[in-house]
Every structure is written in C-alpha cells, then in structure tokens.
Amino acid sequence: xxxxxxxxxxEWHSGQHHVFNNQKRRNFICAHRGWYKTSFCMSLAVNAMLxxxxxxxxxxxxxxxxxAINEHFMKALPRELLNxxxxxxxxxxxxxxxxxxxxxxxxxxxxxxxxxxxxxxxGLVREDVYESVVDPILMKSNGTGWFFGTYNDTxxxxxxxxxxxxxxxxxxxxxxxxxxxxxAKVNSQGDLEPMESPLANPALKYPDLENSFYTAPxxxxxxxxxxxxxxxxxxxxxxxxxxxxxxxAITPEPIESHEYIICADIGKVRDYxxxxxxxxxxxxxxxxxxxxxxxxxQIYSRLSKASARYGGRPIKVDATGAGSHIxxxxxxxxxxxxxxxxxxxxxxxxxxxxxxxxESGQLYLWQNRDIIQELKEYRQKTMEGKIxxxxxxxxxxxxxxxxxxxxxxxxxxxxxxxxAILDRILDSKINKSDNLATVQW
Numbered sequence: 496x497x498x499x500x501x502x503x504x505x506e507w508h509s510g511q512h513h514v515f516n517n518q519k520r521r522n523f524i525c526a527h528r529g530w531y532k533t534s535f536c537m538s539l540a541v542n543a544m545l546x547x548x549x550x551x552x553x554x555x556x557x558x559x560x561x562x563a564i565n566e567h568f569m570k571a572l573p574r575e576l577l578n579x580x581x582x583x584x585x586x587x588x589x590x591x592x593x594x595x596x597x598x599x600x601x602x603x604x605x606x607x608x609x610x611x612x613x614x615x616x617x618g619l620v621r622e623d624v625y626e627s628v629v630d631p632i633l634m635k636s637n638g639t640g641w642f643f644g645t646y647n648d649t650x651x652x653x654x655x656x657x658x659x660x661x662x663x664x665x666x667x668x669x670x671x672x673x674x675x676x677x678x679a680k681v682n683s684q685g686d687l688e689p690m691e692s693p694l695a696n697p698a699l700k701y702p703d704l705e706n707s708f709y710t711a712p713x714x715x716x717x718x719x720x721x722x723x724x725x726x727x728x729x730x731x732x733x734x735x736x737x738x739x740x741x742x743x744a745i746t747p748e749p750i751e752s753h754e755y756i757i758c759a760d761i762g763k764v765r766d767y768x769x770x771x772x773x774x775x776x777x778x779x780x781x782x783x784x785x786x787x788x789x790x791x792x793q794i795y796s797r798l799s800k801a802s803a804r805y806g807g808r809p810i811k812v813d814a815t816g817a818g819s820h821i822x823x824x825x826x827x828x829x830x831x832x833x834x835x836x837x838x839x840x841x842x843x844x845x846x847x848x849x850x851x852x853x854e855s856g857q858l859y860l861w862q863n864r865d866i867i868q869e870l871k872e873y874r875q876k877t878m879e880g881k882i883x884x885x886x887x888x889x890x891x892x893x894x895x896x897x898x899x900x901x902x903x904x905x906x907x908x909x910x911x912x913x914x915a916i917l918d919r920i921l922d923s924k925i926n927k928s929d930n931l932a933t934v935q936w
C-alpha cells in the first residue's frame with residue numbers, strides 16, 4: 496500500500512528567486528547573514544531528489560555539514576523518508592541522495608561525477624580545493640554548482656573573493672557571481688546609512704539594521720557578516736573584553752543555594768596550570784588559581800582544595816594532554832573528575848560559545864591582567880581548510896574559561912550583540928506554509 500508524506504520547504508524571498516532565475520553553470524554568492532543561504536541550497540537539493548537527481552554537498556569541516564543536516568534537512572523532510580548514515584554522511588529519499596563531504600581531506604572528498612553540487616561556507620575553504628577537487632567532479636557530467644558564504648575574516652582576499660570579483664567578470668556566460676549585502680552601507684565618517692540592495696532579504700528594514708549596527712560591540716565583524724565587506728579581524732576571537740572583565744579579583748564565600756562549576760587545565764612542565772570556578776547562577780567568575788613549576792602532589796592538593804571549597808563538587812579537567820592521568824588519582828583522594836578532551840569538532844564550538852557570551856555581555860570575569868591579555872592575544876586562523884587557534888602567549892585561561900562556559904545558555908533577549916537583534920527579526924519572519932510537496936513511497 497502506497498504511503499504519502501508532506502515535504503515542507505521555506506518560502507523564498509525575492510532575492511533568492513532572482514538568483515535562481517539567473518543561474519549559470521557556476522554560481523558564487525557572497526550573501527549577508529540572514530539571507531538564508533543554507534536553506535536556499537537545501538531547497539534546491541530536496542527538489543532535485545524529488546525530481547530523481549542526487550547531489551553533493553561540500554563544506555570546509557563537518558561542523559557546517561552537521562548544522563545543515565540537523566537544522567535544515569531534518570526539519571524539512573519527514574523522518575520516515577530519511578536514511579542518514581553517520582559513516583558516509585548522506586541523506587536518501589526514494590533512492591536519491593544528498594552526499595556530504597568535508598573538504599579537510601582531498602581523498603575523502605573525491606568520488607564519482609555529480610550533476611548538482613553545493614558549497615557551504617565557501618569563504619573558509621582552502622585556496623586550491625575548488626580547482627583540484629570540486630570543479631573536476633562537476634565537469635565530468637557538465638553539472639551545476641552553487642557556492643555560498645561570506646568573505647573570510649582572516650584571509651578576505653582568498654579564492655572566494657577572487658572568483659567573485661576577478662575571475663567571474665571574465666566569464667559572465669558561465670559564472671554568476673554576486674555580493675549581496677543588506678540595504679545599508681558605512682560612510683566615510685563611519686556611520687551607517689541606507690543603500691539599495693535589491694537582492695537582500697526584504698525582511699530586514701533599515702531602522703532595524705541601524706539599531707543593530709550601533710548596538711554591535713564589534714563593528715568590523717558586523718560589517719563582514721551583514722555588509723559582506725572584505726575586511727580582516729586579524730583572527731581576533733574575542734571582543735568586548737574590558738566590559739566583561741568587570742569584577743574585582745576576589746574570591747567570595749560560596750552561597751549554598753547557588754550552583755558552581757569548576758574546570759582545570761593542567762600544564763606540562765613549565766606551562767601554567769589553571770583552576771577556575773564560576774557561580775552558574777550569576778555567571779560570575781568566583782575563583783582562579785594559576786601556577787607553574789609545581790609537583791604533581793601540589794597539583795593534586797590544589798585541585799582538592801578547589802573542590803572542597805565548593806562542597807566537594809566534581810572538577811572538569813582537560814584530559815587531552817598533561818591531565819590525561821589525573822582522574823584515577825583524584826578519585827582515590829575523594830574528588831570526582833570529569834574528563835574533557837578537545838578535538839577539531841568541539842573546540843571551535845566551545846570557543847565560539849565563550850566568545851558569544853563575552854561579546855554579548857553575559858559573562859562576568861575578573862579584572863585580571865593575565866585574563867585580559869590572553870583573551871586579546873587569542874587568534875583563529877584557517878589553515879589548509881582547518882580552523883586553528885593560536886596565541887603568542889599562553890592559552891590556559893582561555894581553554895579553561897571555555898570549559899566553564901559550555902553549559903551556560905545565551906539569553907538572546909538580554910543580549911546587546913547587534914546581530915541578535917536581526918536574528919530575532921528573521922526568526923519571526925520565517926514562512927514555511929508555502930512551497931509544499933507531497934511525495935509517495
């Protein structure tokens with residue numbers, strides 16, 4: 496007996512219709528945050544499956560791929576139509592697939608030809624990956640490619656910028672290349688003023704853009720994300736640092752009714768070991784012990800002291816390096832240790848989460864020279880398609896803060912991050928009542 500299910504796709508705005516109607520064999524689109532780049536590509540991929548066509552989906556790492564699957568495909572398609580395989584990363588409907596590939600490794604990204612391909616976060620991919628991996632796959636079957644993103648904030652004039660602004664103008668019959676900012680620009684005095692941008696998401700009105708811009712603590716980041724400007728943040732991860740570092744560096748007495756979290760980064764040899772505690776009720780930093788050149792016995796003792804101060808609470812310890820053997824010894828001493836291991840998936844997410852809390856004024860840190868210096872010096876770079884975190888000094892405080900911040904929720908309503916203002920407006924405008932399809936299987 497045949498079964499039927501409804502497929503719900505987002506309604507396109509006028510700018511998306513224009514881009515689709517003027518498509519070429521290759522389409523490189525630098526579009527503002529909130530243009531709905533990923534949902535646009537997801538709609539194309541799902542419609543292709545409904546017509547009996549498979550496609551490929553590339554991204555610089557697995558992070559945007561997992562976001563696309565969980566936040567877009569899984570919400571558009573009935574689960575009974577999905578066949579998601581973790582090892583191969585594909586979604587299948589009626590025998591047709593969207594196959595996902597991380598471009599961190601060329602070998603893992605290669606495969607048979609494809610008639611349709613999508614590139615997500617294309618401003619972050621390696622310089623040579625399009626010519627060496629992606630374009631040959633599409634060329635084999637004369638396929639169509641869609642590549643979206645914003646300009647890279649650490650290397651703004653990379654391949655994505657060159658393709659849109661230098662290569663595409665020489666091949667207008669083959670490449671559609673567009674930069675789509677919101678309907679505003681920054682004038683020579685540094686003020687925001689209205690500007691026509693007919694392909695922008697019309698849900699974003701100038702008064703809201705103006706409010707967002709003047710509220711944003713990091714104007715350069717705002718201009719990269721919303722005005723699609725090719726600017727560099729020099730890799731700086733944290734902004735609004737001095738506002739966040741507003742507490743006196745004192746250790747208050749614990750409050751019985753409050754929840755606390757304790758985290759530690761264990762230093763090797765002459766590296767620093769740091770133990771930090773937060774009051775989870777107030778998001779106030781309440782404790783820090785940072786030291787070096789100590790024996791293991793002294794490290795165990797100071798960890799035990801921190802746990803005892805907060806009612807014997809467990810300590811989350813970075814077990815990636817020097818802290819890998821601490822759990823067993825601390826348990827013998829009556830202190831439970833939660834092991835945390837950094838990897839290429841969780842580190843970008845936790846560092847970005849910490850940066851969002853600090854930027855939006857929702858985390859309260861000590862006025863401490865070492866804390867401020869580490870946050871200022873912390874840098875993010877994209878190297879060979881991989882996100883790397885670098886610092887000219889130590890980073891033990893930053894990584895410990897990120898572990899502490901992991902369970903803290905960002906309150907969008909209380910945020911003074913300018914982008915959050917526009918995100919809430921966009922969330923209220925999403926319309927999924929149109930463009931529905933009924934499929935049979």
